[in-house]
Amino acid sequence: MTSSGIPKPAFYTYQLLKNISGDLLYREKHYFVVKDDRTSSTVYTIVVMNYNDEIEHLYTRSADVYKTNETINAFMDELNVDFTQPQTQVSIEQADTELNISASIHGAGINVIVIKEILV
Structure with missing residues (x-):
């Protein structure tokens, strides 16, 4: 906290990370995927x-x-994320449980995508 009582960015990072639990499925430089x-x-x-x-x-x-x-203007503020679960090296024509996520994130910073399975 600052002297005026405003939380610092590390506080918000801690709040975000403490609410994410499960198994780390995939990690790259710009994103990670957790399955709970x-x-x-x-x-x-x-x-x-x-x-x-x-x-x-x-x-x-x-x-x-x-x-x-020049450095600031060269920054691409768009990041494309593609994730498939289960991860395979071959093409699958039919799968009972397959998750495909394709997202385009605009702007700098941290973005969180939460996908919850709905049982029918």
């Missing part, structure tokens, strides 16, 4: 972190205004 099947319905949580290493470390370099603007 401890309840009657399965829940998949996809956490996407869209950021740029060059922008994050811009303050450590002595770059002029033009180089700084």
Whole structure:
């Protein structure tokens, strides 16, 4: 907390991460997928972190205004995430339990996608 009582960003990160539980299915540089099947319905949580290493470390370099603007403008604020469960190396024509997620995330920051299985 700051002196004025406003929570710092690390507080919100902790709040987010403590509510995600289950098995880590997949992890890449910009996202990870967690499967929680401890309840009657399965829940998949996809956490996407869209950021740029060059922008994050811009303050450590002595770059002029033009180089700084070039670095910022080169950042793609769109990130495409494709995930299939179960993961296979072959094409499957028919599957009883297959999950396909394709999402396009716009903007920098952290985005959370929660998918809950509905039993009929």
